[in-house]
Amino acid sequence: MPNAIPEHSLDRDCTTLARHVLQQLQSFGADAQDLSAIMGRIALAGKLIARRLSRAGLVDDALGFTGEMNVQGESVKKMDVYANEVFISVFKQSGLVCRLASEEMEKPYYIPENCPIGRYTLLYDPIDGSSNVDINLNVGSIFAIRQQSGDDLDGEAQDLLQQTGRTQIAAGYILYGPATILVYSLGAGVHSFFLDPSLGEFILAQENIRIPVHGPIYSANEGNFWQWDEAIRDYTRYVHRHEGYTARYSGALVGDIHRILTQGGVFLYPGTAKNPEGKLRLLYETAPLAFLVEQAGGKASDGRQSLLDLIPGRLHQRTPLFIGSPEDVSLVESFIQERERRSS
Numbered sequence: 367m368p369n370a371i372p373e374h375s376l377d378r379d380c381t382t383l384a385r386h387v388l389q390q391l392q393s394f395g396a397d398a399q400d401l402s403a404i405m406g407r408i409a410l411a412g413k414l415i416a417r418r419l420s421r422a423g424l425v426d427d428a429l430g431f432t433g434e435m436n437v438q439g440e441s442v443k444k445m446d447v448y449a450n451e452v453f454i455s456v457f458k459q460s461g462l463v464c465r466l467a468s469e470e471m472e473k474p475y476y477i478p479e480n481c482p483i484g485r486y487t488l489l490y491d492p493i494d495g496s497s498n499v500d501i502n503l504n505v506g507s508i509f510a511i512r513q514q515s516g517d518d519l520d521g522e523a524q525d526l527l528q529q530t531g532r533t534q535i536a537a538g539y540i541l542y543g544p545a546t547i548l549v550y551s552l553g554a555g556v557h558s559f560f561l562d563p564s565l566g567e568f569i570l571a572q573e574n575i576r577i578p579v580h581g582p583i584y585s586a587n588e589g590n591f592w593q594w595d596e597a598i599r600d601y602t603r604y605v606h607r608h609e610g611y612t613a614r615y616s617g618a619l620v621g622d623i624h625r626i627l628t629q630g631g632v633f634l635y636p637g638t639a640k641n642p643e644g645k646l647r648l649l650y651e652t653a654p655l656a657f658l659v660e661q662a663g664g665k666a667s668d669g670r671q672s673l674l675d676l677i678p679g680r681l682h683q684r685t686p687l688f689i690g691s692p693e694d695v696s697l698v699e700s701f702i703q704e705r706e707r708r709s710s
């Protein structure tokens with residue numbers, strides 16, 4: 367039987383990310399090829415970052431701070447800089463993407479040689495949860511792809527300030543934990559992949575992930591309790607007083623969202639007295655995750671409306687974030703509405 371394939375040659379049915387993207391798009395046309403190639407480059411960035419993280423304690427200059435502050439006024443870690451540059455380098459000469467906008471760069475990074483043909487913009491948070499890097503805990507990368515509208519000749523990226531998150535073509539995250547996982551949506555469900563380091567491929571783990579309608583997790587930095595509005599304190603008191611809730615907060619949004627996507631619950635990063643818009647950035651963090659979680663049947667809100675309906679006032683716009691299982695997000699919103707009703 368010369369043609370027989372031994373049963374143990376494949377551990378399981380291996381659908382790679384590249385194959386999955388093309389299946390999702392149901393096309394081999396030029397647009398589908400472009401999006402597939404973009405997803406392939408994002409995956410490559412993920413592999414490079416995962417490799418660096420796994421060896422961070424063994425190589426020089428991987429851990430710690432650079433001594434610089436970024437445009438967000440936050441101390442920059444060496445890994446933030448490395449990961450930011452990885453995304454730029456994998457997209458250079460790709461012909462796919464004309465601009466990359468990241469929370470680590472004041473202005474978008476333009477790749478002029480791509481601009482006549484590259485019609486897409488990549489928005490990304492290269493390392494999310496970077497305070498976890500030095501203590502060997504999970505971190506992530508968050509990404510979104512948008513179509514570029516207009517030529518953006520003045521370099522101000524005005525078109526990004528005229529669109530809601532609903533114009534995102536794709537969004538997702540890569541979670542660097544004990545294993546590296548990539549979760550993405552092209553607007554038709556949410557799908558997860560595990561990196562098989564021996565193959566260097568992301569292999570399909572779960573298709574059409576659905577978030578539970580309600581779950582036990584609430585995930586918030588309760589150190590900010592007295593900085594929050596009374597409505598968020600009301601919600602927190604509610605979960606303290608009711609059975610069935612449990613707190614989990616890892617310091618990296620990607621890890622906390624991944625848990626909630628799987629087990630259900632809500633992640634909250636409300637505005638604080640000092641920062642009424644909260645901490646998280648609309649274009650690189652909250653809108654991509656909102657797109658993903660809504661695709662899984664979840665909900666994402668700034669407390670008043672869907673995050674996907676917000677138009678950024680500026681590139682690095684921040685927003686409060688309430689995201690997760692639809693019933694749990696609605697419950698937080700109901701506490702906000704109740705306080706507003708009482709004060710009007």
Ligand code: AHG
Pocket residue numbers: 440491493494495496497587617618619620645
């Ligand atoms: P980043 O590392 O990209 O700045 O993001 C950190 C974010 C998010 O991942 C996390 O949930 C949150 O900041 C933690 O902030 P606090 O320390 O204020 O809780």
Ligand code: MN
Pocket residue numbers: 491493494495619651
């Ligand atoms: Mn982040």
Ligand code: MN
Pocket residue numbers: 446469491492493494495496
């Ligand atoms: Mn970051």
